[in-house]
Amino acid sequence: MTDDARTTDKPLIPAATILMLRDGPSGLEVFMVVRHHQIDFASGALVFPGGKLAIGDTAPEVRGLCDGANDLDDTLLALRVAAVREAFEESGVLLARDESGGLIDGERLSALEGDRPKLDKGELAIGDFLTREKLRIACDLLQPYSHWITPKMMPKRFDTHFYLAVAPADHVAMHDGSEGVDSVWINPSDALEEAKAGKRTIIFPTRMNLEMLAQSKTVADAMEAALTRPIVTVEPQVEDRDGEMMLTIPAEAGYSLTAISMKDMN
Template identity: 50%
Template structure:
């Protein structure tokens, strides 16, 4: 068991996006395989996401939940080439044809930190579709870890004609997969998950369709989760708040730590 540092490392604000679509056998979620050389969750199957940046806060007008939503939109564009944005003043999410032109000019520069998302939206007369980013979960890395994140999870319907694909840098592979299938493949040793990803896949797997998942998430109360390791008669277990609605409060440790 790692010893808790005398002064816990501050948790960095971050956003994660569960991009979902309706598949032939039920709801599917887009996931990427983190590059194995990355320190945090290297080689793991995860949802796209990353840290909140100052430009995200600027677009949101402050530090509230919308800054995390915009960070999720930016990270989804960087990591999978999906842009959850619409023409300024209204209308639907941009289509694949419009996206291709935007991606060719801006995606690499956004990913490298050379161009902020605000500049892309201004140049293309777009606005972020934050209304489609439904709050799904809130997880904070345990105090004992040397790298910590304060992560807001969002559920978003994938635009039907935009094609999601991994970036080849932070992630080395990607897949549309049913939540239950991802868990089963991890249990069989075919994939690596981390504890928050497993729990959120299980929660998503309760729903048969995107519409059902979005409606349930809009109606649910998000409870902050910071897992803690406890000693039980059966051995070490992870505990989380029961009211967070993950089907329990004490769980067997099935997955390796993220770091």
């Protein structure tokens, strides 16, 4: 088997990432966490909350515990469920409605804090959690934003869907202390400037999505832009251009660049 065949055969791991937004003193802000240095993917990097699908995300009974599920196939629904679950696990924000039909408030949310590590460790399935608490996931509040697939040469490949969501005003976002060791609400442009100055580590897909998000000044602007922009799947390719190895992405995806030298990736 050739090296190329071996890389092509690597399975894609379905994953979901959420860009939690608010309007802050500096304008549009997004919640980001610093990943633990011992995690095998993007260790130490500033990232959006997210992760791979859990077994419980695809359970048949979960569909009946979601708002906005009717127009989603099983895969797309599971990705939104994963995005909401991961946001709760990694940031403490839970986009779920109670029996009143409204989003749960901060007081109710604080009482559920002990379930974050249980969900993270797989000790509690999302369906069982929702049923016990009589909650429904607000899938309708997630706006699809982008879709990235890890390049073939990487040892682990993710098929990741990014979503935007507005953070409820009374939900206090905070890293979990396990996968995330620090967290911050930050203006996208400020995050990029800190990375440029060497104060932050930001991996390529995160950087590109921050640059796109920085084009919006408010949450409303960002949501409207995402609603009207077609999503083009990005699977970066490595090309040899006159002896320089370049990572390329499709121009139709709408990002600020289409190629970057592999030397400039870090």
